[in-house]
Amino acid sequence: MLNVQESYKLKNLPHKLASFLAARLWFLWFLSLYVGMMLSLFHNTPRYHRFISYRDTFNTGLMQRWFAVNFALTFVLVLLWKPINKLSRQLHAWVVEPDNRYAKTVITLTFCTMIFTFHTRAHFGFWWFSIGGWTYEGYEPLFKPDTTPPTKVLVSDVPTFLYQGIRQQVLPYLDRSVPKKGHGNLLFLHYKNGVVLPYNMGLLEVPFYDFIYRSYKGEDFAGFRAGLLRYKLKRYYRKGYGFLLPSQIAYPIHNHYVDIDYASYPDPALLEKASQWSVEVKVPMEGSAYISSAKLIEEIFF
Amino acid sequence: MRPLGNLPSSVYRLTFLGFLHFTGLVLATNSEIEGGTTSLFTLLILSLSPKSNFYTFKDLLGKGEPAKRSTDHHWPLFLFLLAMSVFYGSAGLLKIIEIGPDWALRLHLERVAPSHLGYSVFMTSRGFNPAILAFLRENVWFAPIAACITQFTELFFFTVLFVPRLRWLFVVSMGLLHFMVFNTGGINFLGNGFLLLMCFDYNALAEKFFYAKRTRILQAQESAA
Numbered sequence: 273m274l275n276v277q278e279s280y281k282l283k284n285l286p287h288k289l290a291s292f293l294a295a296r297l298w299f300l301w302f303l304s305l306y307v308g309m310m311l312s313l314f315h316n317t318p319r320y321h322r323f324i325s326y327r328d329t330f331n332t333g334l335m336q337r338w339f340a341v342n343f344a345l346t347f348v349l350v351l352l353w354k355p356i357n358k359l360s361r362q363l364h365a366w367v368v369e370p371d372n373r374y375a376k377t378v379i380t381l382t383f384c385t386m387i388f389t390f391h392t393r394a395h396f397g398f399w400w401f402s403i404g405g406w407t408y409e410g411y412e413p414l415f416k417p418d419t420t421p422p423t424k425v426l427v428s429d430v431p432t433f434l435y436q437g438i439r440q441q442v443l444p445y446l447d448r449s450v451p452k453k454g455h456g457n458l459l460f461l462h463y464k465n466g467v468v469l470p471y472n473m474g475l476l477e478v479p480f481y482d483f484i485y486r487s488y489k490g491e492d493f494a495g496f497r498a499g500l501l502r503y504k505l506k507r508y509y510r511k512g513y514g515f516l517l518p519s520q521i522a523y524p525i526h527n528h529y530v531d532i533d534y535a536s537y538p539d540p541a542l543l544e545k546a547s548q549w550s551v552e553v554k555v556p557m558e559g560s561a562y563i564s565s566a567k568l569i570e571e572i573f574f
Numbered sequence: 575m576r577p578l579g580n581l582p583s584s585v586y587r588l589t590f591l592g593f594l595h596f597t598g599l600v601l602a603t604n605s606e607i608e609g610g611t612t613s614l615f616t617l618l619i620l621s622l623s624p625k626s627n628f629y630t631f632k633d634l635l636g637k638g639e640p641a642k643r644s645t646d647h648h649w650p651l652f653l654f655l656l657a658m659s660v661f662y663g664s665a666g667l668l669k670i671i672e673i674g675p676d677w678a679l680r681l682h683l684e685r686v687a688p689s690h691l692g693y694s695v696f697m698t699s700r701g702f703n704p705a706i707l708a709f710l711r712e713n714v715w716f717a718p719i720a721a722c723i724t725q726f727t728e729l730f731f732f733t734v735l736f737v738p739r740l741r742w743l744f745v746v747s748m749g750l751l752h753f754m755v756f757n758t759g760g761i762n763f764l765g766n767g768f769l770l771l772m773c774f775d776y777n778a779l780a781e782k783f784f785y786a787k788r789t790r791i792l793q794a795q796e797s798a799a
Contacts, residue, residue, distance in 0.1 A: 338671065372646070375649035378622050379652070382657070383656070397614070398594055398597070400611060402611070402662070402664035402668060403665060404668030404672045405665070405668070406681075407673060407680045408682045408683065408685050409682055409685070411682070411686050414693055415695075437696060438697070442704045445704035456692075456693065456699075457696065458697065459698055470698075472699070523764075524701065524762045526761065526762050527762070528760060529700055530694075530697055530698075
């Protein structure tokens with residue numbers, strides 16, 4: 273631990289800031305609430321709404337609720353003027369004590385940062401206001417009851433390689449009390465030697481790849497997306513893993529995908545194209561699931 | 575709070591800056607949700623901790639000066655517990671502010687189960703656990719009970735600062751929350767589990783489980799003598 277003199281010399285400015293804020297805790301709180309209210313009035317966050325699939329109890333917008341909360345807390349703050357000022361005086365007296373100034377500075381600044389970030393919903397990179405939750409009230413089953421009579425044989429105009437994208441091992445967990453059908457997307461890599469293999473966006477090892485891909489849709493960016501896929505596949509082919517460790521033991525990415533062993537895939541130099549398919553899958557009451565129709569959505573050539 | 579390492583402060587500072595850089599990249603892609611907040615904050619605390627708070631390899635080999643118990647080492651731990659309390663406490667408050675006070679009763683995990691089970695049929699799916707999803711679909715009672723426990727432990731997570739005996743309740747509850755979110759929501763916060771384990775006072779636990787009996791025998795021998 274640094275001694276008092278050294279600590280004071282080295283951390284003079286942060287310590288001064290900490291004692292300044294500690295002495296004005298009420299004002300800091302008020303400022304945070306005020307800035308929070310202003311931001312919630314003018315800050316439209318449709319991107320945040322996308323994650324939250326619920327209808328809130330009071331049927332108001334997210335930002336309106338934050339405005340209301342901060343507005344109500346401002347009144348509480350006014351009512352608690354005296355106790356907060358007392359706390360402020362105590363905190364200031366504690367901060368300016370000569371011993372352990374460094375620790376007190378860090379703790380006080382952290383406490384002030386937390387007050388500010390909570391009320392303003394500010395994201396400082398290393399710290400933010402945390403995440404609430406979901407209710408899933410609007411969620412519907414992906415597979416819905418199928419009223420059309422089931423076919424006895426596999427549908428002939430569906431390419432057989434598409435079945436590599438269907439996980440039959442999941443079927444025992446589905447509710448199979450009635451025949452069902454559902455729609456989904458499949459992704460495939462096509463090699464020049466005729467091999468076709470499935471992949472998913474876990475290959476890129478990027479949290480929420482769709483944020484990046486949203487800006488790079490269409491033919492203009494097909495080369496860019498192909499380059500990304502080839503880059504990652506090359507790493508798997510040469511090293512056996514995509515980043516630092518094999519996927520079986522590596523820490524999964526934030527939004528993790530079905531684990532596919534890309535290390536066993538052919539040489540990426542043989543890549544010809546990548547394709548995306550929309551398929552309709554039927555799940556009968558017994559036996560395997562089958563693809564009843566398939567539509568090619570996009571092809572990217574390497 | 576006595577991590578081991580070579581030049582630990584410098585390494586923690588560099589790691590913090592590197593991690594922050596990656597977080598910046600994630601946020602730059604318009605993603606508002608980022609799962610590394612507690613890790614980043616822990617790295618920041620370790621970066622700001624004085625050198626005397628760290629073990630060195632010399633200490634480990636018994637060549638350095640023997641470590642002394644001191645209250646100087648307490649503040650980074652206090653700060654860590656405070657940050658964890660605010661992080662989880664904010665999550666509890668946000669559920670009330672953003673969804674409503676009845677969040678726990680409106681959580682419908684049995685509805686998310688058939689949806690995510692359907693996605694699991696495709697190779698392009700996120701990494702859901704079909705067995706756990708099937709359990710949630712069949713057991714409607716699970717969601718409200720789990721939600722009530724989660725809401726309570728999030729709101730009162732700050733108790734870890736004052737009631738060490740109850741830390742296990744909050745750590746286990748939040749650990750289970752991250753486990754369930756990983757398996758049913760395809761979102762990975764499992765790294766928080768390791769940080770939650772840092773909430774325990776291992777000195778006290780070691781004292782209780784390994785040394786208390788021996789200490790009692792020694793005390794009995796001393797009093798007998």
